[in-house]
Amino acid sequence: DAGITQSPRHKVTETGTPVTLRCHQTENHRYMYWYRQDPGHGLRLIHYSYGVKDTDKGEVSDGYSVSRSKTEDFLLTLESATSSQTSVYFCAITPDRGREAFFGQGTRLTVV
Amino acid sequence: GENVEQHPSTLSVQEGDSAVIKCTYSDSASNYFPWYKQELGKRPQLIIDIRSNVGEKKDQRIAVTLNKTAKHFSLHITETQPEDSAVYFCADEPGGYQKVTFGTGTKLQVIP
Numbered sequence: 499d500a501g502i503t504q505s506p507r508h509k510v511t512e513t514g515t516p517v518t519l520r521c522h523q524t525e526n527h528r529y530m531y532w533y534r535q536d537p538g539h540g541l542r543l544i545h546y547s548y549g550v551k552d553t554d555k556g557e558v559s560d561g562y563s564v565s566r567s568k569t570e571d572f573l574l575t576l577e578s579a580t581s582s583q584t585s586v587y588f589c590a591i592t593p594d595r596g597r598e599a600f601f602g603q604g605t606r607l608t609v610v
Numbered sequence: 611g612e613n614v615e616q617h618p619s620t621l622s623v624q625e626g627d628s629a630v631i632k633c634t635y636s637d638s639a640s641n642y643f644p645w646y647k648q649e650l651g652k653r654p655q656l657i658i659d660i661r662s663n664v665g666e667k668k669d670q671r672i673a674v675t676l677n678k679t680a681k682h683f684s685l686h687i688t689e690t691q692p693e694d695s696a697v698y699f700c701a702d703e704p705g706g707y708q709k710v711t712f713g714t715g716t717k718l719q720v721i722p
Binding site for chain 2: 531533538539540541542543546554556557588592595596598599601602603604
């Protein structure tokens with residue numbers, strides 16, 4: 499498996515609280531992505547990064563922000579968690595365009 | 611994903627039969643089409659991919675075909691086995707963007 503880890507693996511949080519998920523890679527890959535997975539919706543892109551401090555929005559970015567201050571870390575922040583953000587979150591990395599994406603183990607987030 | 615439609619959403623086949631999953635994309639500049647398999651409770655993993663300059667690619671029991679004129683690509687699994695039971699996602703990389711968008715997934719069940 500590619501060197502990519504997500505933390506935490508599971509989290510339960512209350513509505514209205516901020517939450518930060520971390521994706522850490524040891525592959526020195528340029529591109530990093532955050533997806534959420536929900537039944538019937540597949541994998542939907544939240545935000546992605548194409549380099550340090552270079553990020554852009556995906557199709558479901560409302561309520562989320564990201565930061566990438568180092569090549570190896572890509573943080574996803576839920577500014578004020580809502581129940582609709584209960585989901586499984588996957589981080590993925592690729593070395594370049596048109597290349598295989600390697601996924602982290604996923605983070606199961608429950609907002610109560 | 612918003613740029614790729616995937617059908618069917620569920621598929622049941624008898625062991626030994628073939629399975630076909632089809633995806634349609636919208637951006638004529640798309641040039642990379644991977645397929646990912648996700649077993650229950652695990653992360654998605656690449657099983658095969660194809661680029662726009664190739665019409666077909668095979669790897670043992672799996673194959674992918676690409677029809678650029680019709681803007682669709684398909685995954686073919688022959689001689690299905692129970693371990694092929696999983697959710698399969700197609701994806702495409704729209705031209706000019708550094709992001710991959712996914713279809714909504716097909717849950718394949720192989721009945722022994």
